[in-house]
Amino acid sequence: MKKRLFTLALVIFILTGLIIVSANAYDEPATRDIATIDLSIGRVVITDDGYTQYDGIGTTVVNTVQHTGSYVLTGTLNLSQTGLTSSAAKRTAVSISSESDKTFDITLENATIVLTHHYYSTSNAYQVHDGLFQAESGSVRLSIEGVNSLTANTTSGSKTPSRPSFAAGAPIIRVKEGDLTLTGSGTLKLDNQDEIDRHDFSAGIQIHRGSMTVDMTGTLEIHVGLSTVDHIVCGEEDQPKRDLPGMDADDTTQGNLLIRSGSLILGGRTVAEGNLEKGAGIAAGRSLEITGGTISVASDRATVGAAAPQSIGDFGSVVIRGDGTSVSVENNYTSQLKTVYAKENMTIDGGAYLSVVAAGSKAYGIVVGETQAAAPYFTIGRSTINVAATSSCIETYCDLTVNNGAKLELVGNYGIYCRVDYNRNNAYPSYFENAVVDVHAANSGILYGVSNTGSKLEFGDGADITVSSLYEGQAARRGVYSAADMTIGGNSQIKIDGSFSNCGMGTENQVGLTIEDDAFVKVLNRHATADGISAGGEVAINCEELIASSQNTGTGRGAAASGIVITDMNYVPLNKDTYYDSTCMGERNLLYDAAGNDTTALMTGATSSPYLHVKRNSVTVAIVPADITVYVGGSGYVGAVDGDGAPLGEDNGFPVPGFTISAEGLDGFDPAKAVLTYQNDGIYYSWDIVPYDGVEGASHGIYRFEPQSGSNTHVKMCFWDKDLNTYVNRDSFDIEGSLGKDLKMEVYGESIEMGYVKLVYGDAEYAVTSGNGTLKVRSTTESEDYGSVVEREREVPRGEPGVVAHAGTTYYINNKPVEVVDASGVKLLFDDIVEDNSVDVTNTQLLINRADSELGGASATRRYEAKYLDLVDTSNGNAWVAADENITVYWPLPAGTGRNTSFTLLHFEGLHREMGVDVIESGINSCDVTPVTVENTGTHVKFTVSRAGFSPFILVWDEYNTPITPIPEPDNSPVGLNTEDHVAYIIGYEDGTVRPGANITRAEVATIFFRLLTDETRESYWSQSSGFTDVASGAWYNNAVSTLTRAGILDGYEDGSFRPNASITRAEFTKIAVSFFKHVGGASSSPFNDVPDNAWYAEFVKAAAELGLIDGYEDGTFRPNAPITRAEACTIVNRTLGRAPDKDNLLPEHEMLTWPDNSRDAWYYAQIQEATNSHDYQWLGAIELWTAKLAERDWDALEKEWSNAYSAPGGEVAR
DSSP states (O other), X not given: OOOOOOSOOOOEEETTOEEEOOOOOOOOOSOOOEEEEETTSBOEEEOSSEEEEESBXXXXXXXXXXXXXXXXXXXXXXXXXXXEOSGGGOOOSEEEOOSSOOEEEEEEEEEEEEEEEEEOOSSOOXXXXXXSEEESSSEEEEEEESEEEEEEEEEOTTSOOOOOSSOOSOOSEEESSSOEEEEESSEEEEEEOOOSSOOTTOOSEEESSSOEEEEEEEEEEEEXXXXXXXXXXXXOTTOTTSOOXXXXXXXXXXXXXXXXXXXXXXXXXXXXXXXXXXXXSEEESXXXXXXXXXXXXXXXXXXXXXXOOTTTOOOOEEEEESTTOEEEEEEOOSSOOEEEEESXXXXXXXXXXXXXXXXXXXXXXEEEOXXXXXXXXXXXXXXXXXXXXXXXXXXXXXXXXXXXXXXEEEEESEEEEEOOBTTTTBOOOEEEOSEEEEEEEOTTOOSEEEEESSSOEEEOTTOEEEXXXXXXXXXXXXXXXXXXXXXXXXXXXXXXXXXXSSEEEEEEETOOEEEETTOEEEEEEOOSSSEEEEXXXXXXXXXXXXXXXXXXXXXXXXXXXXXXXXXXXXXXXXOXXXXXXXXXXXXXXXXXXXXXSOOHHHHHSOXXXXXXXXXXXXXXXXXXXXXXXXXXXXXXXTTBBXXXXXXXXXXOOOOOOOEEEEEETOTTOOGGGOEEEEEETTEXXXXXXXXXXXXXXXXSOOEEEEEOTTOOOOOOEEEEETTTTEEOOTTXXXXXXXXEEEEEEEEOTTTSOGGGEEEEETTEEEEEEEOOEEEEEEOOOTTOEEEEEESSGGGSOTTSOEEEOOTTOOEEETTSSOBOSOGGGEEEEEEOOOOOTTSSSOHHHHHHHHHHHHTTSOOTTEEEEEEEEEEEETTTTTEEEEESSOEEEEEEOOTTOOTTOOOEEEEETTOOTTSOGGGHHHHHHHSOEEEEOOEEOSSEEEEEEOTTOOSEEEEEEESSSSOOXXXXXXXXXXXXXXXXXXXXXXXXXXXXXXXXXXXXXXXXXXXXXXXXXXXXXXXXXXXXXXXXXXXXXXXTTHHHHHHHHHTTSOOOOTTSOOOTTSBOBHHHHHHHHHTTXXXXXXXXXXXXXXXXXXXXXXXXXXXXXXXXXXXXXXXXXXXXXXXXXXXXXXXXXXXHTTOOOOGGGSOOGGGSOOOTTSOTTSTTHHHXXXXXXXXXXXXXXXXXXXEXXXXXXOHHHHHHHHHHHHSOTTOOOOO
């Protein structure tokens, strides 16, 4: 234990009384008539009639004032006496006396008193001063305001004194015949700096005959030469010389100390010499009560306690109570010392905090009950107590009750030591309920963790006791011990782990041990020859679980008693041969339960087995695979095996299994806080239980098992085919010719015997059973296709199926509230209708027949395409999934159809994956058939499907009655622009920014498109004369404006101007982009609510929307007259060029130009990077994959080159 160093030490000594802390206000003084005394003049004597002030320490009267009210003492008084050889010369800075038991109201306000005595006696010792503030008679109400300091110095001067038999010096504040009350919000510092090595009177505050109340909101801070005040006790017979009247044994108003609030710092200085048996930080003769404030006691001999001297009575109680009450005590005395002490009773509750450090040799933490009283007690309620001691942390000679949420952490040779009072042969019981007690060994190990050497020990509901002493070879005796009956019941827990020479837990001769109710007991004794549990009488077991062991290599037994009786326990079956527990150091022989195993030895007498484990099966844990429906195909679960345990391969098509987990009898069970373990024959696996979709707090109740670090074994799953009467393997799993199969899904029992699987939850383990789930596997055809799920219509590949869904769309497995973890695996299953070869009429024909019925009868010119559509997670065994919102499906136009074909789409609702094979025909004939609204986009039939609305569809059209005019594929490539080379066309600003949100001018837009022209187009339309009145021939943008005007891309305003420096609007920019395409127009009406059909820009906006160049805003507007931003302009340019940047497929940022105002989280991030970085690329589906950074083009040099090449003489660009 490290010794703390304290700069300040505070000692309050109540030689005859009680210490209390509460929050009641003190009585107001009877008068408010105030006299102010300036201490700088000299010492003061206050009486009933007024005060007299002297010149310094002398006897010369300076002033005498008649006064009966209150007093304020202020200023600085510095007194010094030298050469003192007798007590006659003693002086007091402030002296108070009353002949009428008056209460004096005195305020210290920024007062400083220093009293120095030089003591030269070499033979006899005298009390050379009466302190700085003394009341010979009467009570004092002392209010502290501001900063105050009272200091006494008693020195031996240059001579070496003899060892005096009586004290020199006196307390700083002493009240002899009355009470003392401290109030106020200021600071009071008392410093008794006596140097004489036996200063029994060198206290901070001393009350001879009365009580004291501390009701400050400020700070009381006391320093003393030695913390020995408790050695001088009123009326003690062995000190007849002391001029102390003592307290009356029958007067309960005396000897009480009440501390209500404030901050108290208590301690003492270290003095090497001296042989004192007593000393305290806070001592009261009758009782101590602390109900508020913060108290710190620390010195070599710091103690807190209450006890009366034997000569006048058997008093002494301590109460520490209340939220916010904090008491800390530390001593380092080299001999036995009781750090917190109550001779009769002690109560700690109400949310109080107590910290005790007893670091001296054989020092005690808390001691209660060394008394002649009839019924002493120690009650610990709602509180927190931390004790570190070299001897007993808590030692009692009284009734002990620990309950109501108490929390105790004890480190010492004895944790809780309840003893017999051998002088009177009294024994007291100990009771624990709803309390947490942790006992840990000091350096020499635990002699007793929790023990009662005289009476019974009882652990009730909610008791949680932990005893740990792992010091091998030390003299540890017992973890938990009782000399009388011990009862462990209720919902209690006893956990003992250590090396105990006697036993881990035990009772005395012919004394029984009862373990019952919902108790959990685990005793691990690592001593080679001692027992886990040893009882002198019978052990009755009817508890939740009991584990008892001794070291396997020795002669110790798990449990030894005159008889072990198991009463009506419903056991969990345990392994007949061995039980492995790493905390018990290996495999143990077991005793067996009453459920069919031989229990003769267990039932009739002591067992010689080193391990005893019995457990009530009150909790039933079951894991059951969750039912799931999948389609054939998709990647597979790595733990899927056949009937022989052989892996089915990576492409086995089985999904990751999910499980429901129930724990009947376990209240508030949360599977995500549990762990599954398997241990048998030296093999150990463990799995974390996590929500299937990784969503914490999800309510779906489906989980997956993830191997813990170092345990890479997945739970093996096998699948039973009832038709083939065998487990599925890679050769036998064939469902062609059938709509599907239902397979039984179960944990593979050959590798994981469920009898060895445990659920670890908290500190307990529970046996686990496993059930079966159903895996519904639905067939696909050889024509199956998988369509991509994309965000925009233009990303759907031509001629392929696809789905458009928002980027934030969430998908749920089998339409249950279980999210798909990685949505990148979600695809559109686009398949023909699966046929059953065992029937005469195909399912496709049944669907066509029903369609004809819905359409008013068959038609010779009607054509059909029947498909089964569904969303599947291809990364999880093709499990079918549902979106959280409606999605748009794109069905490729069938052969022989075109833009003008009129389609009818019929949805056969209810024909879902779970439908059995035997009810398909009746299902087709009876299900609801709903027409679906479709749109012919020219490449696809487009329609919307609800989140879980998939099942068979039939697309119907008429071959002859609806004229079909085949049209060539629309040319969606721009004319005259360089779409092959992905060169940068935007240059940032000199300050390193690119300003995505800024507007862009008409001249800048002309320059962008001018740079992006093919060389052939630029040469064909080269011009240096635009004809606009505001475009000068020398302007930096003249070539761009002139060339694009000649090409018909640009035009100006009616007044003949171009307005090059004006911000371009969204409509103007859109018109320029669309002008590069041949295919313009087509939509009959505008897709935006703010683009009227008669607007000059309407046809360009319609065309741009059809070409996929623009999206508009969420409110359905296009905002044609708003200035376009640089980010919006880059997006349209990129789409015009057919570029498709993706932020996840660009180059690393250190390999490309980046901009501080182009955040990766911005919607335009990839568009700006595309516009500012020249790069090589390859196509990854519908998006770009950047492969290399290319050098940027020098546009100024290129324009000069173009000018020289294309211009007439005299028109070259000189720059």
